[in-house]
Structure formats: structure tokens, C-alpha cells
Amino acid sequence: MKETKLKVNQIRKAFPNLPTLQNISLELSESQFVSVLGPSGCGKSTLFSIIAGLASPDAGEVLIDGQSVTGRPGRVSFMHQKDLLLPWKSILDNAALPLFLQGVSTGEARERAQQYFHLFGLAGFENYYPAQLSGGMRQRAALLRTFLFSKDILLLDEPFGGLDAMTRQSMQHWLMEVVQELKASVLLITHDVDESIWLSDRVYVLSRRPAVVKKVVEIPLKRPRQLNLFTDATYIALKETILDCFQRDV
Numbered sequence: 001m002k003e004t005k006l007k008v009n010q011i012r013k014a015f016p017n018l019p020t021l022q023n024i025s026l027e028l029s030e031s032q033f034v035s036v037l038g039p040s041g042c043g044k045s046t047l048f049s050i051i052a053g054l055a056s057p058d059a060g061e062v063l064i065d066g067q068s069v070t071g072r073p074g075r076v077s078f079m080h081q082k083d084l085l086l087p088w089k090s091i092l093d094n095a096a097l098p099l100f101l102q103g104v105s106t107g108e109a110r111e112r113a114q115q116y117f118h119l120f121g122l123a124g125f126e127n128y129y130p131a132q133l134s135g136g137m138r139q140r141a142a143l144l145r146t147f148l149f150s151k152d153i154l155l156l157d158e159p160f161g162g163l164d165a166m167t168r169q170s171m172q173h174w175l176m177e178v179v180q181e182l183k184a185s186v187l188l189i190t191h192d193v194d195e196s197i198w199l200s201d202r203v204y205v206l207s208r209r210p211a212v213v214k215k216v217v218e219i220p221l222k223r224p225r226q227l228n229l230f231t232d233a234t235y236i237a238l239k240e241t242i243l244d245c246f247q248r249d250v
């Protein structure tokens with residue numbers, strides 16, 4: 001049985017005249033991949049800010065390894081749709097930024113970050129600048145930087161939303177392999193049903209705002225997952241279950 005890494009208990013949040021999250025609870029175990037799937041504007045990013053400790057909920061708590069971290073940042077790292085790389089720094093220095101911030105010396109930080117360049121498909125591009133790389137490569141560099149911020153829990157907020165369909169699919173495939181290799185615990189925000197099933201062990205389906213958890217769908221598909229999965233009967237049944245949830249949510 002895997003240890004529970006993150007527990008979100010009965011989170012509630014309202015902006016002035018705008019109830020946004022209503023009693024949201026979810027769990028992420030060690031080395032698990034969990035997605036939060038919901039329609040645009042339902043409050044997914046707000047939920048992630050609360051989990052990251054960047055915003056406080058009106059009620060409820062966030063626990064990591066059994067300890068409350070509600071309203072306290074620092075335990076999880078966060079990646080947005082935009083890569084937010086520093087354009088004037090090389091890819092190596094962008095990736096190593098979290099280590100510099102932790103006070104690791106320049107030489108050691110670069111050496112430690114460099115060890116992951118092959119796995120992240122960036123070997124040979126250490127001294128390039130962000131503008132010289134493709135969108136997919138920039139997202140991989142941003143993901144490496146996120147990973148080096150905190151190897152504990154990664155929160156990925158629509159990381160492939162800005163990419164074209166082909167690049168997006170190859171990135172999803174790559175991400176599935178890399179998180180398995182790194183044994184990372186990942187919480188992903190998405191509104192792409194296929195992406196959520198393909199990558200996850202469990203999917204939390206949120207309703208429209210004010211968001212509640214409409215359904216928790218376990219994904220019992222074996223890993224590593226292959227592309228022919230999309231025609232698998234279990235896969236199709238899971239997709240129908242999730243889509244049915246959205247259709248009822250009008």
C-alpha cells in the first residue's frame with residue numbers, strides 16, 4: 001500500500017459574490033499520477049493555488065505527509081501552461097535556477113541539473129537560450145526546473161495547453177515515461193479527457209462553478225501504456241463514464 005502524500009480535505013473558496021470551490025476533497029499517494037478534470041472557469045487553478053499554499057481557502061485543509069500546510073507555500077512545485085523560462089539565461093541555468101536559489105554553488109547546480117538533460121530530451125541544448133528551442137523543448141525544460149524545485153509533489157496546470165496537437169501527444173507520451181522513471185507524485189490540471197485517462201491512476205471530475213467533485217474515476221489500465229490503448233474496450237468505457245458526467249452537468 002502506497003503512503004498518502006497529499007490530502008485535500010473539504011476545501012471551500014469564494015471570491016466576492018463568486019462561490020468557486022465547494023467542499024473539494026482529493027488524495028494523491030506516493031508515485032501516483034492524479035488528474036483534476038473540469039470545465040473552463042470551474043476553479044481548477046484556484047484549487048492548485050490553494051494546494052501550493054499561494055492562496056488560503058475559506059474552509060478546509062491541505063495536508064502533506066499528514067501535516068497541515070494550508071496557506072503555506074514551499075512543499076510543492078508548480079508549472080503553468082506558459083513555460084516562464086528566463087529568456088536571457090541558458091537552458092541549463094534556467095533548469096538549475098531552483099538549486100541556485102537554494103544556495104547550491106553555480107558549478108554544482110549546473111552539474112546536478114545536467115544529469116537530467118538526457119531524460120528530459122534536452123542533451124546537447126544546455127547552452128541554448130529559450131527562444132532557440134521548440135515549444136515542446138521549452139516545456140520539458142520548464143518541467144525539469146519544476147522537478148528540481150521540489151521532488152516531492154509536482155502540480156502541473158495545463159502544461160501542454162499551448163502546444164499543437166502532434167507535439168502535445170508526444171509530450172503526453174514522454175511525460176508518462178519520465179514520471180514513471182522519476183517516481184514522481186503528480187497532480188495534473190486538464191480539460192482534456194484523453195490526456196487525463198492516458199496519464200492518470202485516478203481522475204477527479206469537477207462540475208461547473210461552484211465546483212464539486214462529481215465523480216472519482218480510478219484508471220485500472222496497466223503501465224507502460226501503449227498508443228493502441230485508445231481502442232481498448234476498458235479505455236472507451238472509462239471515457240464514456242467521464243463524458244457522461246459532463247453531459248449531465250448543464
Ligand SMILES: Nc1ncnc2c1ncn2[C@@H]1O[C@H](COP(=O)(O)OP(=O)(O)OP(=O)(O)O)[C@@H](O)[C@H]1O
Pocket residue numbers: 015016018020038039040041042043044045046047191209
Ligand atoms: N483572485 C480572484 N479574484 C476574483 N475572482 C477570481 C480570482 N481568481 C479566479 N477568479 C474567478 O474564479 C473562477 C475560477 O477561476 P480558475 O482560474 O480557478 O478556473 P479554471 O478552472 O482554472 O479555469 P480555466 O480552465 O479556464 O483555466 C473564475 O470565474 C475566475 O474569474
